[in-house]
Amino acid sequence: MSDQVKVLVVDDEDRIRRLLKMYLERENFQIEEASDGDQALEMALETDYDVILLDLMMPGKDGIEACHELREHKATPVVMLTAKGEEANRVQGFEVGADDYIVKPFSPREVVLRVKAVLRRGKQSNENLVASAPGDVLTFPHISIDNEAHRVTVDGQEIPLTPKEYDLLYYLARSPDKVYDRESLLKEVWRYEFFGDLRTIDTHIKRLREKLLEVSEAAAKMIVTVWGLGYKFAVPEE
Template sequence: MENEPKILVVDDEERIRRLIRMYLERENFSVEEAEDGEEGLALALEQDYDVILLDIMMPGKDGVEVCRELREKKATPVIMLTAKGEEANRVQGFEVGTDDYIVKPFSPREVVLRVKALLRRSSSTKFLQTETTTKNVLVFPHLTIDNDAHRVTADDEDVNLTPKEYELLHFLAKAPDKVFEREQLLKEVWQYEFFGDLRTVDTHVKRLREKLSKVSTDAAKMIVTVWGVGYKFEVSGD
């Protein structure tokens, strides 16, 4: 089928790749595999996938490095596969732009549910969006966020964001001029609570500003740093 979601599974363990593939194909996903980071990155840059499942600990190029290099070129949604006890690696993963993570050992059913949830949040998967009778759009000077289409435009040009970057922008924009602490943003946007990974928020804000700046410096300036506290979305008067 033409509109089958296309998934890339990158893991050095064949058993895990085969298991994930079997369950995803049962749900009518199209699945491709890569056995290491080099191969996975090459495929991810060469082709367009709807979601990439990426093992964090691989020989050679690990998942963090693959995600970092991928994010320089593409906003493909990424779910990192991590082992228990790799909390520091998960923090690194979020910093380089991972959208979600699954801890091994995992149930294949959890993988399917996480993939479906990320597809629903992804701007690239129009076929999974639900039709709504009311238009859920936030309109500001220089910036429009269409939440039904998961589409962001700045000065009438599309801005290509990862699902997590989009969620962060939408969350801030829903409450203009309200200051959010980094801890609040981690909890609300990442649904993630542990101390020591506040850099994740800073990194995503930086990346979000950079992407907006390429299209509209006015839109980028709407994300304001409140020193010592966190961030807010500020609407200028023009």
């Protein structure tokens, strides 16, 4: 079926691939498999998948390298599969453009819900979060967000953001000075209602600030932590 959801499952363990395939096929998803990063990258570049489940630690080309190279060509949603205790590696995953991670050992049901959340977010993006229209540009002191082109410039310099970093910045900037708690951001930006690690928000905020700071300290300070509540986008008075 041409409209059937395509998911690429990448893991060097046969058992895990079989388990994920079994549960995802129950949802009528079309599943293809890869056992290493090189094979996964080749398949991902040749085929337009709806979601890629990508193991982080694999022999040869690991998930970090594969995701980084994929992001040079495509914005296919990537969910990293990571072992417990690999927090530093998960941060690396976000840095190269992963959309989310799931910690092993995981519940197959959780994986199915996460995949559905990614798909739901993609379908709703045109209507809600990243709806683009001609002239859809948010302009502030130091920062300009061109949503039609998905381009962010800081003091005239374009800033390379991952898809999730962009979504988060755009969502906050659409309502300046409105405070969002982590749960709301996880629900609205990641489209998670039942699962999701709140640290995902903190990691993306940190990376977003660091990238803005490379060009402008004033721009970085526009992403404000409201202690005990969450985050907001604050426009400086000039």
